[in-house]
Amino acid sequence: MTRPINDTFLRAARGEETDYTPVWYMRQAGRSQPEYRKIKEKYSLVEITHQPELCAYVTELPVVQYNNDAAILYKDIMTPIPGIGCPMDIVAGIGPVMEKPVRTMADIDAIRPLIPEEEIPFVGKTIDILVNQMLNVPLIGFAGGPFTLASYMIEGRPSKDYKFTKAMMYSEPTMWFKLMDKLGDMVITYVKYQIQHGAKAIQIFDSWVGALNKEDYRIYIKPVMERIFTALREENVPLIMFGVGASHLAKEWNDLPLDVVGLDWRLSIPEARAMGVNKVVQGNLDPTLLVSSWDALEKKAKDIIEQGVAHPGHLFNLGHGVFPAVEPDTLRRLTALIHEYSTEVRKNR
Numbered sequence: 169m170t171r172p173i174n175d176t177f178l179r180a181a182r183g184e185e186t187d188y189t190p191v192w193y194m195r196q197a198g199r200s201q202p203e204y205r206k207i208k209e210k211y212s213l214v215e216i217t218h219q220p221e222l223c224a225y226v227t228e229l230p231v232v233q234y235n236n237d238a239a240i241l242y243k244d245i246m247t248p249i250p251g252i253g254c255p256m257d258i259v260a261g262i263g264p265v266m267e268k269p270v271r272t273m274a275d276i277d278a279i280r281p282l283i284p285e286e287e288i289p290f291v292g293k294t295i296d297i298l299v300n301q302m303l304n305v306p307l308i309g310f311a312g313g314p315f316t317l318a319s320y321m322i323e324g325r326p327s328k329d330y331k332f333t334k335a336m337m338y339s340e341p342t343m344w345f346k347l348m349d350k351l352g353d354m355v356i357t358y359v360k361y362q363i364q365h366g367a368k369a370i371q372i373f374d375s376w377v378g379a380l381n382k383e384d385y386r387i388y389i390k391p392v393m394e395r396i397f398t399a400l401r402e403e404n405v406p407l408i409m410f411g412v413g414a415s416h417l418a419k420e421w422n423d424l425p426l427d428v429v430g431l432d433w434r435l436s437i438p439e440a441r442a443m444g445v446n447k448v449v450q451g452n453l454d455p456t457l458l459v460s461s462w463d464a465l466e467k468k469a470k471d472i473i474e475q476g477v478a479h480p481g482h483l484f485n486l487g488h489g490v491f492p493a494v495e496p497d498t499l500r501r502l503t504a505l506i507h508e509y510s511t512e513v514r515k516n517r
Contacts, residue, residue: 173368174305177237181369181406181428183448183481189473189510190237191503192308194410195489196230197242201496203229213258217243220293227294228302233496234503238306238369239298241362243291245312245373246320248358251287252350253280254321262325269324271332276347282354284361292365299366309367311359313374313411314351314392321347330379337388344388352392356399363403370400371408371430378414385417390424397425408450412488419444433487437475448481455486458494462501469502470509477513484510 177190198204204226207216217223227242246264249256255267270276284292298307315333320326322333337344359370377389393409400407409421410430421429422445431440431451440449453472457465469484476482484506490499 173303174237177483178306178368178406180483181448187511187514188507189476189482189484191484191506192236192238192240193486193490193499196234196236196240197226199492200490200494201229213244217247218290220290220297223294224297224302227298231303231305234499236305236503238308239303240308241295241310241367245316247291248282248288248354249317251282252354253278264320264325266321266324270321273343276343276350279350282357284358292361295362295365295367306368307366308369308371309359309362310371310373311355313372313377314348314355315377315380315389316373316375317351318347319376348392352395355396359400360403363405369406369408371410374411377411378417382416382420385420390420393424401425422447428483431487437479437482441479448483450483450485452487455488455491458498459491465502466505469505473506473510474513477510477517
């Protein structure tokens, strides 16, 4: 039986009225926490994720430290990729590195369906521990978006120009759409597995999809995203979409069958509303403010809170992830500010 939770985040994600603006932070678990850095002296990211008790501890730690309204499962977006027959590793200082890039039809044909219970049982066990023993807030599960996953698989490692990825997309559409179909199936299976174990919301991180213009997004990515979110709607959990440098795609996401449109710091809440985004929005503090003065951080955070209250339907978050240089006390103090100031603004409106 799952534990009772503070459901403020879930209600806000569904567009319901709440007493205050809920908040969680992307990359809230990890590099800025001394406890995490100590763990990383002994274990790699992959090793942590394969140990459910340790992974659950890392996931819960920021909720305890900062009093956030949701936890985000500690995993890498590439976690399920070896399970579909594409061996890879997370290399320190580089990121995901494929054993063999996926660049031919034979490579795509070799991709097999994900069977989570066999290939990534540690993910389900981690979620079981979190929702049954530890968390008093909702757990957000997640998956990488198809473009971002494909970019790592095709390039073989992180890329700045995605030249091989876009070359396949433009020149080999049959290959591209077959890869999208297989990745779409994998994302649906992976996310449903997380929900079955107790994840209460889902975020799709298509981190690098902002590299595409709107027309290419509509042609090459939007169909698979439509299929993914349509399949996930039946699970009845809030669905969030996020990408970096993708402000031009916010309206495209708004048209998908999801609940929350994630904004980075390049697009304000009023600007998003003006361009036709009418769903709940998430964001969008520039994470660099976390290493600036408190006065600058407080001013911008209050601006965002006021914008979110003036245009109802807002989850506070960063426009990208927490930097390693951020002091944990800054996030603790910011969370308290968000809770207190958003309560005050609501009372006075």
